[in-house]
Amino acid sequence: MLFPDFARPLMSGINVKTPIALTGGKVYRLTLYPELGRDDRSVLVVGMTLQFQFEEADNGLKWFLSEQRKFVDNAVKAIKSVWDDRWRITTGSTAPHRRLRDVGVLFALKTHIDGWHSDDDFEITVKKVPTGTPDSAEVRYRLGNADMMNSANDARNRGGPTKQRAVVHEFGHMLGLNDEYDTNPDFFDNLRHTPNRSWLSDTESVMNAGERVRARHYVPFATWLTQQLATVAKLTTSDVTYRVDGVWDATNARL
Numbered sequence: 001m002l003f004p005d006f007a008r009p010l011m012s013g014i015n016v017k018t019p020i021a022l023t024g025g026k027v028y029r030l031t032l033y034p035e036l037g038r039d040d041r042s043v044l045v046v047g048m049t050l051q052f053q054f055e056e057a058d059n060g061l062k063w064f065l066s067e068q069r070k071f072v073d074n075a076v077k078a079i080k081s082v083w084d085d086r087w088r089i090t091t092g093s094t095a096p097h098r099r100l101r102d103v104g105v106l107f108a109l110k111t112h113i114d115g116w117h118s119d120d121d122f123e124i125t126v127k128k129v130p131t132g133t134p135d136s137a138e139v140r141y142r143l144g145n146a147d148m149m150n151s152a153n154d155a156r157n158r159g160g161p162t163k164q165r166a167v168v169h170e171f172g173h174m175l176g177l178n179d180e181y182d183t184n185p186d187f188f189d190n191l192r193h194t195p196n197r198s199w200l201s202d203t204e205s206v207m208n209a210g211e212r213v214r215a216r217h218y219v220p221f222a223t224w225l226t227q228q229l230a231t232v233a234k235l236t237t238s239d240v241t242y243r244v245d246g247v248w249d250a251t252n253a254r255l
């Protein structure tokens with residue numbers, strides 16, 4: 001477990017660039033805190049606000065408020081269980097303070113049900129469908145919205161060795177990551193993104209058919225840290241590059 005010392009933020013900003021976005025990313029806030037009780041590690045907290053809209057498809061199935069709350073609760077738990085604290089982001093440079101050289105990652109999700117909120121990053125419409133309906137989900141990154149079904153928290157076989165809950169895969173898109181399976185994008189729909197074909201055989205990956213967050217998926221956070229420490233690097237004429245698991249950065253992640 002990682003415990004950020006929320007009373008002492010060290011630096012913050014919005015994400016600089018995500019693989020999906022044509023221009024600078026905009027949808028999540030990054031804040032670095034010291035790790036509570038340690039002076040040699042920090043915690044990067046990735047904050048995002050998700051607004052859920054519960055829609056009854058044209059099938060007579062009603063959403064009860066208790067079911068809506070349970071859906072949101074399960075979605076947040078699923079996302080955090082898959083995405084939190086998977087990898088360390090480190091730099092080999094001794095120029096930054098030592099607590100800045102070894103960074104863990106947590107996701108802080110704020111949620112709303114229905115209504116209008118000015119602070120939402122993604123508006124997620126969830127349809128209630130009959131049991132057994134093949135589930136489908138989509139994130140329209142640049143519009144900041146997404147569609148899911150009430151089955152999005154259920155693990156389904158997607159052709160890989162392990163099952164996958166749609167919600168944990170779609171969250172990867174909300175972070176700006178591309179599909180890693182070979183989708184057939186509709187080029188007439190400019191809202192849909194093209195797949196990343198560099199990792200087609202890695203079917204356990206969360207952006208493919210499984211639920212494993214790979215080190216490469218944290219690389220946008222490492223890149224952000226490298227940018228934040230650019231002044232320190234310049235002043236000390238040292239290479240302050242952050243890498244995930246000591247290896248992965250923007251030069252080799254193939255995102």
Ligand SMILES: [Zn+2]
Binds near residue numbers: 169173179
């Ligand atoms: Zn996808």
